[in-house]
Amino acid sequence: MDLNMAKKSFITLFGSQLKLWFMKNTKVKVGILLLTMIIWLFTVLRNQYTYTIDTTLDILNIEQGKTLKEKLPEKIKVNFSGKGLDLFYLLVSQKSSFKFVLDVENIHWFYDFNLNEYFANNPEKIIIPRNVDVKFNHVVYPESLRVELDRLDVLKVPVRPRLNIKTAPGYIVVNDPVLEPDSITLSGPRTYLKKYKEINTEEYNISDVKSSIEINLNLEISATDNINIPTQRIHLFQDVDQIGERVITNIPIKLKGVPHGTNVEISPSEVTLTVVSAVSHLKDIQPEDIEVYFNFQKNWKRGENYYVPMIELPAGIISWSNLTPRRIEVRILRERSF
Structure with a gap:
């Protein structure tokens, strides 16, 4: 103890x-x-070290009017030998002062590069900062690379928003969404570009909406198609308003399909009905916007004088009701043989 x-x-x-x-x-x-x-x-x-570094790969001198058919890696893994200070400087060097350059000037359509052989035979394509004393040993990955070219095309396509908007009871979506921009100019290899008829936005779902929507949406494009797109997002505005009703009077009735030489008269010449639409749209509706008509050639029957006219609503009006009068009279004043 x-x-x-x-x-x-x-x-x-x-x-x-x-x-x-x-x-x-x-x-x-x-x-x-x-x-x-x-x-x-x-x-x-x-001290002396051997170290593998991720290095920028630049592709230069693509033939005019052509482009890369497939995307190539932006970086390759390269093994160097040198003092620790020099290797450290390589790690923090800017892209412009430290990179490997692949010159494809002599390629017409495709070529398989052995990267170790290529850079060993073309040491000037290895761009290293001045005053850095390192030795290039070999490319670790990828050791080979296929460069394939295609025709460079440009195509303007519309943007299609993928929206699923569910309004709250008593509200309605007004008009189509406003997109900025509403079309996109794509550029890239013809093989992939020709399949684009439009470009979609990401899907956007929202429910119980009581006010207008203003958002930015990402565009969806395949990352493997090597397509260049000037912007990745679009701005969308969708108007949402309350539903209301309005009585529209003095709507003229039109006659259609009257044969030559037949004099037809309708009575009354105007009707009244109630329309349902967005509150902001109701005040702008004119009687002439609503088409009320009777097609004589398709609907007239001998011995029958009273008919329910046809009604066609313009965009923005949801429905109609309370047609007054419900039926109109159709009279033939003078009939000729034809």
């Missing part, structure tokens, strides 16, 4: 002295620690 107590006392005393040592002359000790780290870092950065 005495021995164990002695050990515990020694450990407690040593811990106290160590803590006291750290608390005294703190600035000196921090300075020593920083100096030690700097010396260690300087030593490490001067």
Whole structure:
């Protein structure tokens, strides 16, 4: 027991002295620690290493009027040897000063590149910052690359919004949505571009809507088609309004399909009905906007004088009711043989 107590006392005393040592002359000790780290870092950065780095791959000199049929990787994995400081500088270098360039000037349609062979034979295509002393060893991935070209086409297509809007009771969607832009000019390989008749937005679902909708929607295009698109989003406005009713009077009745030489008269010449539409649209409805007509050639029957006219509503009117009068009289005033 005495021995164990002695050990515990020694450990407690040593811990106290160590803590006291750290608390005294703190600035000196921090300075020593920083100096030690700097010396260690300087030593490490001067050592020789072999390291694999993700490097930008640039494709240059594509034949005019053509483009890449398939997307190529933007980066390749390349193995270098050099001092730690030089390798570190490569890691933080800008894209323009450190990249591998694949020149496709002599390719008409396709070519399979062995990247290790290509860059070994064309060291000038390896762009490395000045004053960086590293050695290119080999391309790790991909070791080979197929470059395939296609005709470059340009195509303007409409934007189709994928909307599922459910309004609250007593409300209605007014007119078609307003898109900005409402069409997109695409460019890319003819093989893939020709299948685009329109471009869809992402799907947008909303319910219990009581006010107008204004949102930005992403456009959907296949990432594998190598299609260039000037914008990834469109702005959409969809008007939503309350439903109301209005009585429209003095709506003229038109006669259609009257044979030449037949004099037909209708009575009355005007009707009244109630329409249902968005409140904002009701005030703009004119009697001439609603087509009320009787087609003599299709509907007239000998011996029958009273008919229910046909009604065609313009866009924006949901329904009609309370036609007054319900039936009109159709009279032949003079009939000729024909």
